[in-house]
Amino acid sequence: MLFAVLTNDGIELNMNTIEIIAKKREHKKLTPTEIKYIVQNYVAGKIPDYQVSALLMAIFLNGMDYEETFILTSEYIKSGEIIKFDNISKPLIDKHSTGGVGDKISIILAPIASACGIAVPMISGRGLGHTGGTLDKLESIPGFRVNYSPIEFKYLVEKNGFAIISQTDKLIPADKKIYALRDVTATVSSIPLITASIIAKKIAEGIDGLVVDLKLGTGAFIQTEEKAEELSKNLIHIGKDFNKKVNVVVSNMNAPLGVAIGNGLEIIESIEFLKGNLSKKDSHYTDLIELTYFLVAEMLLMGNIVNTIQSAYSMINKVIANGTALQKFKTFVQCQQGNPNVIDDYSLLGKAKYKIPITINKKGYICAIDSKEIGLAMIDIGAGRKVLDSKLDYSAGAKIWGKIGDEIEKDETIGYLFCNNAYGEKSAERIRNAFKITELPVKRQKLIKKIFKREQITNSTNS
Amino acid sequence: MLFAVLTNDGIELNMNTIEIIAKKREHKKLTPTEIKYIVQNYVAGKIPDYQVSALLMAIFLNGMDYEETFILTSEYIKSGEIIKFDNISKPLIDKHSTGGVGDKISIILAPIASACGIAVPMISGRGLGHTGGTLDKLESIPGFRVNYSPIEFKYLVEKNGFAIISQTDKLIPADKKIYALRDVTATVSSIPLITASIIAKKIAEGIDGLVVDLKLGTGAFIQTEEKAEELSKNLIHIGKDFNKKVNVVVSNMNAPLGVAIGNGLEIIESIEFLKGNLSKKDSHYTDLIELTYFLVAEMLLMGNIVNTIQSAYSMINKVIANGTALQKFKTFVQCQQGNPNVIDDYSLLGKAKYKIPITINKKGYICAIDSKEIGLAMIDIGAGRKVLDSKLDYSAGAKIWGKIGDEIEKDETIGYLFCNNAYGEKSAERIRNAFKITELPVKRQKLIKKIFKREQITNSTNS
Numbered sequence: 019m020l021f022a023v024l025t026n027d028g029i030e031l032n033m034n035t036i037e038i039i040a041k042k043r044e045h046k047k048l049t050p051t052e053i054k055y056i057v058q059n060y061v062a063g064k065i066p067d068y069q070v071s072a073l074l075m076a077i078f079l080n081g082m083d084y085e086e087t088f089i090l091t092s093e094y095i096k097s098g099e100i101i102k103f104d105n106i107s108k109p110l111i112d113k114h115s116t117g118g119v120g121d122k123i124s125i126i127l128a129p130i131a132s133a134c135g136i137a138v139p140m141i142s143g144r145g146l147g148h149t150g151g152t153l154d155k156l157e158s159i160p161g162f163r164v165n166y167s168p169i170e171f172k173y174l175v176e177k178n179g180f181a182i183i184s185q186t187d188k189l190i191p192a193d194k195k196i197y198a199l200r201d202v203t204a205t206v207s208s209i210p211l212i213t214a215s216i217i218a219k220k221i222a223e224g225i226d227g228l229v230v231d232l233k234l235g236t237g238a239f240i241q242t243e244e245k246a247e248e249l250s251k252n253l254i255h256i257g258k259d260f261n262k263k264v265n266v267v268v269s270n271m272n273a274p275l276g277v278a279i280g281n282g283l284e285i286i287e288s289i290e291f292l293k294g295n296l297s298k299k300d301s302h303y304t305d306l307i308e309l310t311y312f313l314v315a316e317m318l319l320m321g322n323i324v325n326t327i328q329s330a331y332s333m334i335n336k337v338i339a340n341g342t343a344l345q346k347f348k349t350f351v352q353c354q355q356g357n358p359n360v361i362d363d364y365s366l367l368g369k370a371k372y373k374i375p376i377t378i379n380k381k382g383y384i385c386a387i388d389s390k391e392i393g394l395a396m397i398d399i400g401a402g403r404k405v406l407d408s409k410l411d412y413s414a415g416a417k418i419w420g421k422i423g424d425e426i427e428k429d430e431t432i433g434y435l436f437c438n439n440a441y442g443e444k445s446a447e448r449i450r451n452a453f454k455i456t457e458l459p460v461k462r463q464k465l466i467k468k469i470f471k472r473e474q475i476t477n478s479t480n481s
Numbered sequence: 482m483l484f485a486v487l488t489n490d491g492i493e494l495n496m497n498t499i500e501i502i503a504k505k506r507e508h509k510k511l512t513p514t515e516i517k518y519i520v521q522n523y524v525a526g527k528i529p530d531y532q533v534s535a536l537l538m539a540i541f542l543n544g545m546d547y548e549e550t551f552i553l554t555s556e557y558i559k560s561g562e563i564i565k566f567d568n569i570s571k572p573l574i575d576k577h578s579t580g581g582v583g584d585k586i587s588i589i590l591a592p593i594a595s596a597c598g599i600a601v602p603m604i605s606g607r608g609l610g611h612t613g614g615t616l617d618k619l620e621s622i623p624g625f626r627v628n629y630s631p632i633e634f635k636y637l638v639e640k641n642g643f644a645i646i647s648q649t650d651k652l653i654p655a656d657k658k659i660y661a662l663r664d665v666t667a668t669v670s671s672i673p674l675i676t677a678s679i680i681a682k683k684i685a686e687g688i689d690g691l692v693v694d695l696k697l698g699t700g701a702f703i704q705t706e707e708k709a710e711e712l713s714k715n716l717i718h719i720g721k722d723f724n725k726k727v728n729v730v731v732s733n734m735n736a737p738l739g740v741a742i743g744n745g746l747e748i749i750e751s752i753e754f755l756k757g758n759l760s761k762k763d764s765h766y767t768d769l770i771e772l773t774y775f776l777v778a779e780m781l782l783m784g785n786i787v788n789t790i791q792s793a794y795s796m797i798n799k800v801i802a803n804g805t806a807l808q809k810f811k812t813f814v815q816c817q818q819g820n821p822n823v824i825d826d827y828s829l830l831g832k833a834k835y836k837i838p839i840t841i842n843k844k845g846y847i848c849a850i851d852s853k854e855i856g857l858a859m860i861d862i863g864a865g866r867k868v869l870d871s872k873l874d875y876s877a878g879a880k881i882w883g884k885i886g887d888e889i890e891k892d893e894t895i896g897y898l899f900c901n902n903a904y905g906e907k908s909a910e911r912i913r914n915a916f917k918i919t920e921l922p923v924k925r926q927k928l929i930k931k932i933f934k935r936e937q938i939t940n941s942t943n944s
Contacts, residue, residue: 036666039538043541043667067530068529068530068662070531071532071534072534074535075502075534075536075542076542080542199531203531204500204535205506
């Protein structure tokens, strides 16, 4: 099996691949031809997974410089189609999040931004491991479809101003194949590999600009401020060299966002947000509201829809208050074949059989929440997936309102777990253990830690 | 294909593997259980190549400490059978070379050592890339067989005092599978991986002691003295902890050994050596003779056959002069079904159609020889193999007598290329270019650079 590639035809192929792996292993810079060779032949099935995974680990450990990352991005882009929105005059801006627990922002942000005059062509992903996926959440709406061809996607965005679909084989097949390999070989959180993957995918979407929500913290891929800064600058530089505006918002990912976690529950929370039913004064929603507003505002500023963050916030308030954001969401659900009645009848999303209280048996202050553990607990009850073909239970999930800094009494309930299988107690216990309590008061953590803007970055080669 | 392992049964398996890869990626020490888990499940086909290759690259770049290497060796050994030579009272000692160009020493050393009273159970390899393989050389003898079961191998060694066979599936399958993967993922020259591979294989052979010929130089896997010292000490330590005597001879691999390169030609040179026809005074053979004598002497000292290197050399001279070494070789060829008449009739090994002189068009002194390039030139004429199933041309090869330090005239012939295909001129040119000539005299290089002996190494944990 191992030597299947070593045919007469494959000799040169194989020899070159080994030399390229050895070069990166020795900390040397790969040439554009070498990067091209690897990407093209891997996509064509001419280089086996085991050689590419060794190279990915060498890249993970020895890095890639700016030029190598640029070429890699460029080869990713060349591997597939690029969508062109010729009939859209609005600014085409997307948001990308590096993944978190309870992160339903895309579902709320896209209709709001669209209601404010931004076209949002969003290609999203599924959940894997401890993080949830936007597509899974949307599919909890009966009938909702996410598989569309590039032409259909174009039509959807032109019609309603935004659409959220899954990646197709035609868009960046190189990234699709390499990402799947990175996922199972512990080579995900590499800055050049993340940069190429994000930028290439977004360029294929046909956007003008991109706002990245870079999650920083124990539950995220990026765990230090230095790495966050490096990745942010890299994303902005590479974007710039492909003539795309990129801004990066570094946000705290040390706790789940909002209250709902789990597919159907997050759809309800998103609709409640769009209905204007979540109060900024309710501290359980502060993080979700603050980050969503901030990210939409960045999109509106980038698209020159507004000039100040204040006018962005007023505009967002307005499209929520007058129902246009909700209407956008409704049309979106209809266009993508979902049942729009969910907006008024949440029971259409299903209801879990069991509701288990999550209580903390200690008086004090919440000082840390292991959101990765919470994400992993979701897998046990079927709200998240272990592997790509896991079946999801859309009504399973949790509502957790305990936030870092909250003072709690002994045996106070800080949330509920909702499930249909036998793992409820075990998962609830796992969530309880994810909360660290101290006796001394704890300062609330800042949600938005830093913003890196394109204008601040002048020289694209000194990264 | 990528997610083939991700069945319900494979989930835990896969998750653990990713965590183990991530751990080594983060420079952390793997536990015995983790190493065992990887080796056992990889051999059982439950972990895919692409995950193991990522782990191998992480091990290559981040290393393994002494304990991890010991456990890895131990798991390699446990993966297969161990041969026990209950009926042999002679010391069982083998020699292992890390691979070179023109290295036919095993074929000469085994009959000599055997004639001196050492039992040599040798499991050898095939050539791949620029280095030749002992088994390929032996197979140029008509009828010669190298595939034997462990029981047959035992019988052969008991009968004639030595045998040279190929690795079977039953002996160290873990090393067999992992070595094949290392070979195509640029993860060969890692000290812990080399150590485990050599020691485990040799322990499975049932030996008491091992002399390692560690090649150092541009054409070898090990290219610095520091790395050679580290590997030597590691081999000795690990051997010691498995109760095996290991000594390491570090030898210069900056030029091919002896004159003949290529399968049939090297058999002829080996027979000439055993016949006593190669003169120590002939500078073309000094390196081959010096290293062979030294390695056999190390084996005789290790086996307590002699007490001094002088008496070892006398004994070697004697078994060559009285024909017992040659007789051992003859019985060996017969036992392994080869035609013993080759000893008197070299034409049985075939004769190449073309003979192309290798001339150097510059007067001066040979200051460097790129033996890797010479090895690669051999591939083009069919004397070496690019891939494991390449067909070999046994009569193709070269005789090169130009050595580092030799003074040459303009257009002096320093060797001949022998071939049957159209690549002769191209390969001869490649060999010519492998020679670097200077105007100033060049000092001859020391062949044996260093010896690391078991007795010198006291503490097995401070490597």
